[in-house]
Amino acid sequence: MKTINFSEKLNKFKERWSPHQIAVVDDMQVLLVKIKDEFVWHMHEDEDELFQVIKGTLIMRFRDSEQIVKQGELIVVPKGVEHCPTTKNGEEVHILLFEKLTTKHTGNVTAELTKTQYPKI
Template sequence: MDAINIQHKFSKFNKNWHPHQVAIVDNMQVLLAKLKGEFVWHSHEDEDELFQVVKGTLYMQFRDRTEIVKEGELIVVPKGVEHNPMTKNNEEVHVILFEKLSTAHTGKVQHEKTQTHYPKI
């Protein structure tokens, strides 16, 4: 039951699109990730996913629109909704992710950016 310094945890890794686990709450995990550029179109059939922007501006692409999520804001992507997070102008965006432990990084999509293990920091 120690406090977690989010900024300190962000300083422990540099790789983009590679979430790191900082906590588990029941069957949910809290992940930190640094995002830069475009990710991959995917969905999660059985899990919602929450993105909270800590630094920068996230562009959450959906097939019919793009939502702009600014620093201090969050967005929930409902289960089954295809999405593709991205950043613009070479900006690195820092996010906190809240998702079930069972959530696959890129859903059923296999891609070079797909991660199967989230290091705990």
């Protein structure tokens, strides 16, 4: 057992939209990701996703609304809800994700940004 420092882990990579696994809790994984601009519209049929903003402001778009998630806040996207994480004004946002080990990166779609494995750091 040892502590995990988010800043140290975030300094180990530069890629955006590429989650990095920092821990596993039972059948859940804890990921860090840097994002900028818009991701892809997608959903996860069987898994919820937790997004906690470490730095910046996340805009979580839904088909009928959007939620602004600021630094120090989190949002849970329920399974089966189509969503599109995005940022504004070219801001890089740092996020902690908490999701099942079986969760696919882009859920029900395959896109250029889709990752099949997450690096462990």
